[in-house]
Amino acid sequence: MNPLRADHISPLDMFKIGIGPSSSHTVGPMVAALEFRRQTLENFKGNFSGDQTTEDIYRFRVELFGSLSATGQGHATDAAICAGLSGMHPKSTSTKEIWAAMPSLQASPHVKFGNQTIFFQPDTDIIWQGWFMDDEPLPHPNTIRFRLYQGAAIVFEQVILSVGGGFVETVDPHTGQRRKAEDKDPNITLPYPYNSASEFIEQCESNKLESWQIVIANEDARGLKEEVLRSKLQEILEAMESSIESGLHTDGILPGGLNVRRRAKTLYQQLQSGKSPAWAGNDLRPSVYAMAVNEENAAGGRVVTAPTNGSSGIIPAVWRTLRESESLSPEVLQNGLITASVVGALVKTHASISGAEVGCQGEVGTSCAMAAAGATAMLGGNANQIEQAAEIGIEHHLGMTCDPIKGLVQVPCIERNAMGAVKALNAVALSLASDGTHLISLDKALSVMKQTGLDMNQKYKETATGGLALG
Ligand code: SF4
Incomplete structure (x- = not known):
């Protein structure tokens, strides 16, 4: 990964139309959840049929660490995660729809992908963690770990950081390096x-x-x-x-x-x-x-x-x-x-x-x-x-x-x-x-x-x- 340079950041990266109350605790987590949804779709398209057996059932779990865990409830981080996993974007989805996503999932705990679904009950599948991840210090104070389970097995995982201003970075699971969406072509x-x-x-x-x-x-x-x-x-x-x-x-x-x-x-x-x-x-x-x-x-x-x-x-x-x-x-x-x-x-x-x-x-x-x-x-x-x-x-x-x-x-x-x-x-x-x-x-x-x-x-x-x- 190339180190971020100031001339890599466009005015359109810096000014983003979104929703309140927080760019790091609301917009960033929503963008992160949307990104995890996109990756899940890319990797598992076609697997989420409506007639899964109990052992095969797919389920999302989201762990919030550090400051996101400490103040996320006041910042509606959980509601933002629900909206992102449901495929909503902070700029283009109406605020009314965004804030309706969490109550909707609480009532019917299935994230929809067309006519397929993944189980996700926000009350139990969003987990408010502390300042360590697997006993290790966090890569950033605003760290989120998304996991896709098939039965008890973790089949896909992404750690995404909400680094402020609605910017997010994905942590490479193999190298631990952070990838920024605003990374520009160095050539x-x-x-x-x-x-x-x-x-x-x-x-x-x-x-x-x-x-x-x-x-x-x-x-x-x-x-x-x-x-x-x-x-x-x-x-x-x-x-x-x-x-x-x-x-x-x-x-x-x-x-x-x-x-x-x-x-x-x-x-x-x-x-x-x-x-x-x-x-x-x-x-x-x-x-x-x-x-x-x-x-x-x-x-x-x-x-x-x-x-x-x-x-x-x-x-x-x-x-x-x-x-x-x-x-x-x-x-x-x-x-x-x-x-x-x-x-x-x-x-x-x-x-x-x-x-x-x-x-x-x-x-x-x-x-x-x-x-x-x-x-x-x-x-x-x-x-x-x-x-x-x-x-x-x-x-x-x-x-x-x-x-x-x-x-x-x-x-x-x-x-x-x-x-x-x-x-x-x-x-x-x-x-x-x-x-x-x-x-x-x-x-x-x-x-x-x-x-x-x-x-x-x-x-x-x-x-x-x-x-x-x-x-
Ligand atoms: S940095 Fe903290 S005190 Fe300052 S505006 Fe943001 S939430 Fe409020």
Whole structure:
């Protein structure tokens, strides 16, 4: 396996339309289950007849390890597994159908493959395990083992990791190596290769290209034409807008038992009727927009990973605020997403975007940095200013822990997105007011983020066993 490079990660890998409440604990497991279903079909097609004898009966079992086991119930990991095994996709299946999959299997425990079936009762066939797999440490804090049994015998098995942001990796059973879906053909020569922020700046400057032009040319070399990329990015922008609108017009109590009341709608009404405090003025907009998206996420609605679900409110909020204030065109907003994705790719490659691996600095911190970079690009900043804005976004989230109460992506997550959006806009203003010269590089900040995540006590990494999660 080739080591992952930042220039291997497409904007379309980074921004994925999916469902709440969590990219690592809901979207990733659903994608993993879908992948296991695909592999099972490929390997055993035709074997699952409806007239099997008891000894021959096929059955799925799914073991959830680590953080998935610790907080998976609050994140609807079990429901996501049921939906994935049933063949549903987080982007293309309606949220109503997705959430109906688990009750349906509980009532009738057979996964359907056309008119054939495999037994799967979620109440007994999803097993919440601990932090070791067969007495060995886990390959990742979010590890899933899927097994297909024929009678008592295991006939097929896959270990799949949900590594954050809806990304999954499959572990090779023979070598233990991890295979990423986003692995690209290493034989394709990119016109503008980069694997660090400094290399990216160098490509922009030496070729006199804008940040997004570098990515568009690289994607084109891989066969993704600019018009296709732009049309998919437009779809992503529209999904982001929908999540804001839905959040701004829905009230009530969020699911999960914490009794958290949605606030975005009321705050928005106050904002529109001029009832917000005068000193806050329009500055409340990014906070309200971010909260609207994260309330949708917490309710299991449709959102876009940016780079994760927990941090899905920041980029939509910043984009909408700037669209309204600066009348930015769809093309400029797409350029911003492309630039933001470069920062997300650098973090994913050199640190992590997973709260279970490095805490919330990897989710809200990364999103803030992506938003700051993309917004700086949209407002005409040069490569150094873009890099500076991203660095500010990361630097001022270093060490931030992930300790959601009851494992639900609600407290502190919803407000944290509001704060992240405001910080991102501040980072843009600071970087555009300077010439891009600064002391700490983004590359350095990412290596500090990674080390801080490694040093962070496990209880602060999405386990609901420390910090605010203790109440
Ligand atoms: S605290 Fe941060 S990293 Fe943890 S679930 Fe919430 S948003 Fe995600």
